[in-house]
Amino acid sequence: MFRKILIANRGEIALRVICACKELGIRTVAVYSEADRHSLHVRFADEAVCIGPAKSSRSYLDIPAVISAAEITNVDAIHPGYGFLSENADFAEICELSNIRFIGPPPDVTRLMGVKDKARAAMAAAGVPTLPGSEGVLSRVEEALEVANHIGYPVILKASAGGGGRGMRIVREPEELPAQFTQAQQEALAAFSCADVYLEKYIPAPRHIEFQILADTHGNVEVFTERECSIQRRHQKLIEESPSPRVSTALRLQMCQKLREAMRAVGYTNAGTVEFLMDEKGDLYFIEVNARIQVEHPITEVVSGIDLVKGQIMMAAGLPLSHVIPKSPLHPRGHAIECRINAEHPETFAPSPGRITAFNLPGGPGIRVDTAAYAGAVVPPYYDSLIAKLISSGRSRAEAIARMSRALEMFVVEGIHTSIPLHQKILNDPDFIAGKFDTTFINRFLAANNRPATPPE
Numbered sequence: 140m141f142r143k144i145l146i147a148n149r150g151e152i153a154l155r156v157i158c159a160c161k162e163l164g165i166r167t168v169a170v171y172s173e174a175d176r177h178s179l180h181v182r183f184a185d186e187a188v189c190i191g192p193a194k195s196s197r198s199y200l201d202i203p204a205v206i207s208a209a210e211i212t213n214v215d216a217i218h219p220g221y222g223f224l225s226e227n228a229d230f231a232e233i234c235e236l237s238n239i240r241f242i243g244p245p246p247d248v249t250r251l252m253g254v255k256d257k258a259r260a261a262m263a264a265a266g267v268p269t270l271p272g273s274e275g276v277l278s279r280v281e282e283a284l285e286v287a288n289h290i291g292y293p294v295i296l297k298a299s300a301g302g303g304g305r306g307m308r309i310v311r312e313p314e315e316l317p318a319q320f321t322q323a324q325q326e327a328l329a330a331f332s333c334a335d336v337y338l339e340k341y342i343p344a345p346r347h348i349e350f351q352i353l354a355d356t357h358g359n360v361e362v363f364t365e366r367e368c369s370i371q372r373r374h375q376k377l378i379e380e381s382p383s384p385r386v387s388t389a390l391r392l393q394m395c396q397k398l399r400e401a402m403r404a405v406g407y408t409n410a411g412t413v414e415f416l417m418d419e420k421g422d423l424y425f426i427e428v429n430a431r432i433q434v435e436h437p438i439t440e441v442v443s444g445i446d447l448v449k450g451q452i453m454m455a456a457g458l459p460l461s462h463v464i465p466k467s468p469l470h471p472r473g474h475a476i477e478c479r480i481n482a483e484h485p486e487t488f489a490p491s492p493g494r495i496t497a498f499n500l501p502g503g504p505g506i507r508v509d510t511a512a513y514a515g516a517v518v519p520p521y522y523d524s525l526i527a528k529l530i531s532s533g534r535s536r537a538e539a540i541a542r543m544s545r546a547l548e549m550f551v552v553e554g555i556h557t558s559i560p561l562h563q564k565i566l567n568d569p570d571f572i573a574g575k576f577d578t579t580f581i582n583r584f585l586a587a588n589n590r591p592a593t594p595p596e
């Protein structure tokens with residue numbers, strides 16, 4: 140097992156990794172930017188190294204700075220968290236060349252998964268259902284027109300190197316395709332330094348369903364109960380839950396079996412998530428693999444009883460999966476929901492950085508909060524706006540919803556705006572309560588809620 144781990148991240152996920160290390164008896168090194176000097180990950184790590192100014196490109200994304208910090212502190216491994224360098228295969232390679240274990244999949248697998256059209260082809264070859272679409276990157280618009288005509292409109296153009304919900308364009312008519320194609324290429328180049336785009340069938344109102352996997356270096360793969368992440372705004376998740384109200388036990392078992400084989404076939408190790416879209420018939424189609432731990436991992440931890448971050452560390456150290464999951468297969472225990480609490484205005488969605496003047500965490504039965512915020516902390520404007528993840532669980536979905544509703548009410552954050560009021564409204568929505576929603580839910584919900592109130596009689 141590792142002696143000391145450097146955490147190349149900040150905020151709640153850095154703290155989450157510190158929790159896992161403390162429980163495993165591993166020493167920790169935090170790295171931080173000048174803006175994060177007073178952060179809790181700095182406070183609770185055994186050692187801390189300032190790696191640069193506030194701007195991520197000069198601190199958390201600065202590979203030489205992170206590697207230098209790791210060498211000075213003499214760590215055995217680096218945990219990248221999510222975002223920042225977590226899916227950077229070059230970084231993973233540099234770690235290995237520096238004799239530091241990268242806690243994640245092997246660099247070649249991360250590289251494959253990072254090119255979305257290649258990941259799609261690899262998963263299709265391994266027997267996972269994908270949406271009809273182009274075979275790899277489209278070089279000319281004529282090619283795109285031919286594929287789109289063949290599969291039928293609407294279609295979606297996607298950047299091969301895309302991520303974070305960016306670089307996607309829906310095309311509803313052939314006439315729109317040439318202009319959209321050129322724009323998609325230009326956008327992809329500007330955002331991801333790679334103009335490659337591919338195309339697939341667009342599903343108008345899909346559900347987003349994903350499967351957490353954990354794989355060791357001995358060929359063992361475990362697939363966890365699915366997460367439902369259809370409550371999204373601009374392709375960014377807001378609320379996640381597990382299990383999905385729409386996935387039957389038969390479908391779950393069938394997918395778990397398929398994914399176990401597919402992930403073994405592509406040589407996947409460590410933690411990852413395979414994302415799917417579900418059409419109105421209930422069929423699942425692969426969209427992408429996220430080769431890292433995800434924001435919403437706690438709901439899976441709650442329903443499975445397995446600590447995924449400890450699992451990542453143990454498997455990176457070469458331990459077999461049986462040390463992480465004593466009893467397989469896993470059966471979901473109850474229901475869990477996560478609300479992402481962002482420092483943003485609940486109506487305009489404008490970022491709301493600043494000093495938190497009062498902070499009260501909810502507690503009680505079935506509540507978990509993953510956060511690095513506290514009263515007096517300053518939320519800097521430079522990074523992601525996520526300040527806390529509120530996770531509720533219960534024996535049933537209804538109990539998890541009731542607990543989430545009262546926990547949102549008891550969660551006090553003053554001094555900045557947060558998305559708490561938005562979550563409270565969603566939790567009260569009849570369609571949400573009935574489990575009847577898809578990725579178009581938020582747009583309909585916001586339109587309905589912005590309608591002026593009916594004047595009193």
Ligand code: ADP
Pocket residue numbers: 270295301302303304305307339340341342343345347371374414416426427578
């Ligand atoms: P990213 O890597 O940017 O997160 P994804 O491929 O995971 O991109 O897609 C993010 C979201 O975009 C999905 O959850 C879904 O809401 C939407 N989306 C992606 N592909 C399609 C598609 N073929 N049809 C309909 N919606 C899609």
